[in-house]
Each structure stands twice: as structure tokens, then as C-alpha cells.
Amino acid sequence: MWRKERVQLLIAFVNDLLDYVKWDAGKMQLVTAPLPLESLISEIRSAILSPAEPFGVEVTFDTDCHEVVEGDKERLTQLLNNLLSNAVRRSKPGDELLFFCQRKPLSLSTFPSPIRGRR
Secondary structure: OHHHHHHHHHHHHHHHHHHHHHHHOOOOOOOOEEEEHHHHHHHHHHHHHHHHHHHOOEEEEOOOOOOEEEEOHHHHHHHHHHHHHHHHHOOOOOOEEEEOOOOOOOOOOOOOOHHHHHO
């Protein structure tokens, strides 16, 4: 089972790279829709718990989140999976990670693309 999960992680990594190339070329299309965070967190939870086991990291999810956000489910899932995967890989055995959502006031920031800025 572990080998299958590693293959899935590698496939996801290649897909992430391809998505980055599309984003950088201005060809990425975002599809926004209302997203219930509780179900999104539940999906991410099931995807990250098993790969975290070999690292000896305990991941706890607070799924008591009844917020609905507007966004691209695929991109948001990709982003959260990447963040959590990185957190798991960079943790030490015995570490605990807590994933929760918290409502905060809206603030918007824009950042220039570091790749585009170098051309």
C-alpha cells in the first residue's frame, strides 16, 4: 500500500509542475463555486492521514467548520494538500500537526509573480 501512495504523490507532484507551467503562461482557468469547508477538510483529511503515518507524525483535523467560501475546489485542494504534505515531511517523528479553519476579517494582498518579474 505504501508504494501505491508514493506513486500517487509523485503523480500529484508532476501535475503540480504542469499546472505551474500553465499558470505562468497565463493559461490556467479557475472555476469558482461555493465550497463548504467542512467537506473540503474531510477530503483532505482522508488524503493526508495515511501518507503521514510513515513519518511518525500525528495530524489532527478540526472539522467543525461550517463556513462556505467561493473558490476553485481543485486549486484550493491542491494548495492545502501541498501545504500539509510539506508540513508532514518537514516534521520530526512524534510531532503533531493541527489543521483547523478560523474566520478572520477579509484582507486582500497582491504579490507580483517572481518568475514574471525576472524576465
